[in-house]
Amino acid sequence: MVNVLFLDAPYSGKVELCQETLDYITKFKKVALYASVQFVGKLERVEEQLKEIGVEFVTSKADRTSVKSQLLGCDSYHDSLRLEDDFDAYLYIGDGKFHPLALVYGQKDLKEMKEIVRNDPLQEKMFLMGVDEIAGILRKYRGSLVKFLSKSVVGVIVTIKPGQEQFRPALALEEKFPDKKFHYFIDNNVSFDQLENFNFIDTWINTSCPRVGFDDQEKFQRGVVNLNDAYFAAEILAKGSVLNRVSKKKN
Numbered sequence: 064m065v066n067v068l069f070l071d072a073p074y075s076g077k078v079e080l081c082q083e084t085l086d087y088i089t090k091f092k093k094v095a096l097y098a099s100v101q102f103v104g105k106l107e108r109v110e111e112q113l114k115e116i117g118v119e120f121v122t123s124k125a126d127r128t129s130v131k132s133q134l135l136g137c138d139s140y141h142d143s144l145r146l147e148d149d150f151d152a153y154l155y156i157g158d159g160k161f162h163p164l165a166l167v168y169g170q171k172d173l174k175e176m177k178e179i180v181r182n183d184p185l186q187e188k189m190f191l192m193g194v195d196e197i198a199g200i201l202r203k204y205r206g207s208l209v210k211f212l213s214k215s216v217v218g219v220i221v222t223i224k225p226g227q228e229q230f231r232p233a234l235a236l237e238e239k240f241p242d243k244k245f246h247y248f249i250d251n252n253v254s255f256d257q258l259e260n261f262n263f264i265d266t267w268i269n270t271s272c273p274r275v276g277f278d279d280q281e282k283f284q285r286g287v288v289n290l291n292d293a294y295f296a297a298e299i300l301a302k303g304s305v306l307n308r309v310s311k312k313k314n
Contacts, residue, residue, distance in 0.1 A: 071100050076184065078105040078156065080112045084182045084189040091151040093119040094180070095144075097134040097166070098156035102184060106132060109156060109182075121148040127226065136161045137272045139168035140291075152178040158185045160192070161274075167197055168277060200277050201305045207266065207276075207286035208296045208305070214265035215242065218258070219290075221249045222271040229270040229290060236268070239294055255282040268293045 080088070088094065094113070098106060113120050122132040123146040134155065138144060143165075155163040166179045179192040194201075211217065221230045230249070237245055246264065253275060258267065267287040269276040276289035292299060299305065 073104050074101045074184065077108075078102050078184045079108045080182050081187045081189060084154075084180060085112060085116060087189060088113075088118055088152075088154065088180055089116055091118060093121060093148075093150045094152050094154040095146060095148075095150045096120045096122045096154050096156070097125075097132055097144075099158075099162045100133055102156045103130055103133045106156065109154075113154075120154070121146065121150055123147075134162050134165060136165050136274050139165045139273050139277070141169045141171040143169060150177070152180060155179060155181045156184065157181070158183050160196075163192055164197065164278075165274070167192055167194060168274075170194070197277070200280055203280040203286075204277060204288065205300070205305050207280065207283075207288045208292065208300055210266045210286040211268070211288050211293055212296050212300075216244050216263060216265045217246070217268055218261060218264035218266070219245055219247045219268045220253055220258075220270060220275075220287075221247055222253065223249060223251050224271065227271045233268070233270050233290055236290075236294060255279065259284060 096106065096109070096113075110120065123144050124131045125134060125138045125144045127137070128135060134157075153163075153166050155166065157163070160181075163179055163181050170176050176194055181190040181192055183190065217236075219233050219236070221233060222228060230247070233245075233247070236243075246261075248258075248261075253269075253271065258264075264285060266285045267283055268290055269287050270290045273289045273291075276287050276292070280287065288296065
């Protein structure tokens with residue numbers, strides 16, 4: 064057994080809101096403030112700037128995070144953030160789209176979509192994010208849910224990575240869907256190019272990071288849905304919006 068040590072890699076540069084962000088965000092009364100692990104320890108100046116322009120902020124300690132205000136890419140359910148305060152928009156501090164896209168996936172309802180303002184400290188620029196960036200993925204995901212309900216032979220992908228392994232919860236599917244045959248594929252990493260070797264599988268269920276089920280739709284020729292969504296597939300489809308997913312995880 065090899066011991067593994069995980070270390071944070073904090074950003075050493077200056078972290079503050081650019082002028083474009085400061086000008087834009089005054090349209091909101093209150094924002095929910097989050098950042099990736101590289102920037103979460105340097106939000107003091109951002110908080111000061113918000114106070115200076117009269118914009119309130121709230122935050123929380125999300126599921127599986129180690130500190131307050133940290134955002135993980137897998138926090139893609141609307142209650143993952145454990146944030147009960149009301150607010151007008153999200154303010155995310157960080158580079159790249161992967162983490163803040165979790166805030167898009169985590170919206171409870173398209174009709175009540177909250178805007179996501181991303182301030183990139185590296186580029187010193189502001190970016191706006193919304194459902195348009197994942198519209199195509201959501202259409203494919205809905206099709207995958209339909210396929211899961213209609214097919215009988217299902218492949219279940221299980222990772223042995225700490226914090227992501229969900230083999231026991233996956234077994235509950237056999238009770239929920241006794242008419243389906245489930246095959247379990249256990250590995251450390253998901254090798255998408257190897258999945259097509261198992262041509263007897265009609266469709267797939269992902270039990271690792273939920274972002275695999277969304278972001279990697281194109282890599283699954285037979286479709287893929289996340290474990291929790293598979294369990295509640297009929298209910299999700301009945302609601303009409305893939306974003307309006309059941310958040311309580313099956314344990």
